[in-house]
Amino acid sequence: MIGKVVIIVAVVVLTLWTGWGVYVIYSTERPPYEVVRELSSRVEIRQYKQQTWISTAYNTDNSSFRVLASYIFGQNKERETVSMTAPVVTDEKMSFILPQDMNPEDAPTPDGQAIEFTTVPPRKLATLTFSWWTSQSRVEKKRAELLEVLLEYDIETKGGVF
Numbered sequence: 001m002i003g004k005v006v007i008i009v010a011v012v013v014l015t016l017w018t019g020w021g022v023y024v025i026y027s028t029e030r031p032p033y034e035v036v037r038e039l040s041s042r043v044e045i046r047q048y049k050q051q052t053w054i055s056t057a058y059n060t061d062n063s064s065f066r067v068l069a070s071y072i073f074g075q076n077k078e079r080e081t082v083s084m085t086a087p088v089v090t091d092e093k094m095s096f097i098l099p100q101d102m103n104p105e106d107a108p109t110p111d112g113q114a115i116e117f118t119t120v121p122p123r124k125l126a127t128l129t130f131s132w133w134t135s136q137s138r139v140e141k142k143r144a145e146l147l148e149v150l151l152e153y154d155i156e157t158k159g160g161v162f
Helices: 002-027 063-072 136-152
Strands: 033-038 043-048 051-057 088-090 093-097 116-120 123-128
Touching (some): 051 063, 063 093
Antiparallel strands (some): 033 043, 088 093
């Protein structure tokens, strides 16, 4: 009897966790773009509009994420929440893309966090879509996969992969 209860509880928890993940995936705002060219089932050339990013120094111990998350969850001088967007950008810094209708002039003021605002001009990006865990080794593998597809199509790149 206890075994059945444990299995039922595990199934319920797994179902709720999966459902929450699906909800978050489909309800999180992403920057609008236009597909310019499809190179493979997972690699596209996209044209993005201007974006506003908030950034902080990138540390691998999750402290960077906590700095940015505190700001969007209302720890700012105006005590305003800001919608979470995807993706989270990591390179030399960690960055969150602010919602499309927000710019540095009307965004809440950080409340002591080491956050900088950047306006990223419209640009064309090669993208490789993948999900799930983003360990450093997996990111490196996906980075190599993207560059291999671009090389296959003789597409020159500018700037680094992020």
